[in-house]
Amino acid sequence: MSSSGILSGTPVLEGQYRFKVKITDSSPIPQINYQDLWLYVNANLFEEHFSGSLGQWTIVDDGTETGPSKWNITSGQLVQSSNIWDGISDANQIAKLGTYAYAGDTLWHNYEYILKLRSSDDDGFGVMFRFIDNDNYYRFSMDKQRAYRRLVKK
Amino acid sequence: MGYFHIFPVNITTMSLPDATLAVNYNKTLTAFGGKTPYTWSIATETNLPDGMN
Numbered sequence: 004m005s006s007s008g009i010l011s012g013t014p015v016l017e018g019q020y021r022f023k024v025k026i027t028d029s030s031p032i033p034q035i036n037y038q039d040l041w042l043y044v045n046a047n048l049f050e051e052h053f054s055g056s057l058g059q060w061t062i063v064d065d066g067t068e069t070g071p072s073k074w075n076i077t078s079g080q081l082v083q084s085s086n087i088w089d090g091i092s093d094a095n096q097i098a099k100l101g102t103y104a105y106a107g108d109t110l111w112h113n114y115e116y117i118l119k120l121r122s123s124d125d126d127g128f129g130v131m132f133r134f135i136d137n138d139n140y141y142r143f144s145m146d147k148q149r150a151y152r153r154l155v156k157k
Numbered sequence: 158m159g160y161f162h163i164f165p166v167n168i169t170t171m172s173l174p175d176a177t178l179a180v181n182y183n184k185t186l187t188a189f190g191g192k193t194p195y196t197w198s199i200a201t202e203t204n205l206p207d208g209m210n
Contacts, residue, residue: 028191
């Protein structure tokens with residue numbers, strides 16, 4: 004820590020660290036005080052900028068119509084450009100099978116992730132999380148044509 | 158005749174944002190009271206995480 008109170012650097016080990024900060028003022032008889040602080044160093048489990056291949060990703064097609072999917076990396080984005088779906092247009096039908104790409108490890112827990120999504124189509128698309136297998140996941144999806152946004156647990 | 162009451166120096170940073178492994182971290186701690194400038198340090202009996210200073 005710098006004498007001006009800046010805590011900086013690049014942590015090299017994951018963990019929870021407790022330390023005591025000391026402050027001394029400029030009085031003729033200097034006053035001193037302390038504060039215990041915790042610093043949590045978390046691992047960045049996964050980072051993807053889509054600059055290479057699809058090597059870290061697994062593609063699953065569970066839609067049965069107008070497949071297969073067509074995933075590729077274009078201009079730093081992961082793009083799916085086929086119209087694969089399950090042939091069921093009823094908005095109330097929850098399954099809404101199509102295609103998805105996943106990466107990571109099922110051992111990860113209590114994590115957060117950040118991504119950007121967009122679509123130039125009016126059909127459903129979204130994001131899945133806490134994915135274990137094709138029968139165990141959460142999915143938030145949006146569908147402009149069928150006018151819904153919903154979170155599904157499978 | 159005037160009076161000045163100087164509050165005892167106190168560190169007002171009570172918690173820190175989480176750090177990410179292998180990612181640069183920078184946080185300025187804050188304090189109140191006493192007479193500035195302050196001098197900060199880590200108490201000798203404790204340690205920062207490796208890589209931090």
